[in-house]
Amino acid sequence: MINDLTDKILNGHSITKEEALQLVWSMELQALGKKNYSLQPIFDLFAAANQIRETFRKNSVDLCAIINAKSGACSEDCSYCAQSSKNKTDISIYPLVKKDIVIDKAKEAKGAGVRRFCIVTSGRKVGEKELKEIASMIEDIRGIGLLPCATLGLLNNNELSYLKQSGLERYHHNLETSERFFPEICRTHTYTDKIKTINAAKSAGLSICSGGIFGMGETWQDRIDMAFAIKGLNIDSVPINFLIPVKGTSMAEMTSLHPFEALTIISIYRFILPTKEIRVCGGRMQVLEEFNSMVFMAGADALLTGNYLTTTGRTYKDDIRLIEQYGLKISTSPPLCLLS
Template sequence: MKILNSKETTLKLIETADFYELIFTANSERKKYKGNKVELCAIVNAKSGICPEDCFFCAQSLRWKTHAPVYPLMDKNEILKKALDAKKHKVKRFSIVISGIKPSKQEMKKIAEAIETIAKNGINTCASLGLLNYDEISYLKDFGLQRLHCNIETSEEFFPKICTTHKFSDKVRTLEAAKKAGVSVCSGGVFGMGETWKDRVDMAYFLKEFNVDSVPLNFLTPIKGTPLENQPVVSPLEALRIIAIFRLILPQKDIRICGGRPLLGEFASWIFLAGANALMTGDYLTTHGRSYIDDLKFIHDHGLEIDYVVS
């Protein structure tokens, strides 16, 4: 099985490939480019709820009645406390995440101070702050921001079906601004929202062409009150197939398993065999994940090592 380099070849492979052969090949590529190391990242939901956007999968939109937590931007010391706890558990990168289209000027100043404090404590810094421009990203970089996260979520064609208050092109402009500012880029999306395999492949090739550094893969956990509350979840085997296809399209990148990992159930232990080399550990934005201790044991039990190097 050859490494994938065209959408047509990829779609044909998805239709015809034996599942176990696909997994075997993806695992070989993971070991070739990433060895037996697993990188951990963690986040803090530093500002939650009352988002004016209408992303159909998100619990934090003020348009949906989800009972998600609502609170203003955390104090930098509270953010630092969470970052230090993550560092203690060998988390390589810590990200500040807020709800909303972007921070206010006052919030930007506070976030910059938090990033500076985190960086001074020897922790790799990341932020997910909505649709920032070049000047805003450059400002944060001056305070120690190393990576910007901004998911494209899905393909450009499918995007209007899961969000109408901003466009796929708005996401792309933020990614372009991050590249121009000279920070690392983390971008991926959510699977199980009703998209086709063509949408998934289009998304993967966009990320390949854009040359992102980290690709977070999330599997939709339908949340009551959102438009996708009754959406069928991705099956464990389909999730593994998605991971493998992304590894084969993006062989040298960090394929990071994030939200929805518990949906894999007993197949969660297969994510490394399917090509993943990175995990988000701890809790997600509005749903529970796995504890740091459980994930460290999970990785150790698979005979893998923690990639823990501060840049």
């Protein structure tokens, strides 16, 4: 089955939801870690996903870094999130940081070879004053030769158009999971709100980054439904995050995904979204551990490097060394005149 579906994709066709599910079931993931379980089908899946990656994404890896520019005290009730005021976690809480702090972090990322830099804020959405301050930050980030990205909540078309005019290249807004499962993890805003924000960003002429978090109790059907929703929205970059259970959240006792199930998610998304950036982000080191080095073999072609929002990530130096050891190259920014 793997060979047939791989050939189908390499010949320019798409697989169906049913085929994606059948591919998952053929892995027999429920037996992972048990005696006499054979990893060969999963390794065959990785090899096929790697072939699809090489065909459609070549040998470049896109790197992004973020700054947690406004932390905690969020009004939303996302059950996985350490920054929600509904959860009782021990994180730093602070308002929007000053521009010089953001630019220093951006310069550090630029010096390490990172291509994109994202300003991330907690909360339902930023206010008008914050939006103007962030627009100024975006202008300076673009000025030092990075592609500016932002994660600022449920903005509307006018607000996103303003950021686009200030130099924003990409807007990040995760679907998080399937439409069916979304009410299980958040009730203060809706899946429809998220789609509306993504469409507003697209209407503003922005590139879109949207994916989700895996390991929250969702089913494989949910994972595949989200992948096909992303496909329907024609998203450019798809961040794959793995839940890091945080003490004080309602998901604190969740069991982390098995590393090979996490890698299988990457591969299945490569099958469904062969031409898109598959970006491995939060939870990479905590869930994959020593298998972190297999993300490219599983089909990924992009990484969030450095630290995450409230948890530790991986150093620029270590990620760049990993990329080079695979014989891959780091994507570099095009001339900024091409982005206007």
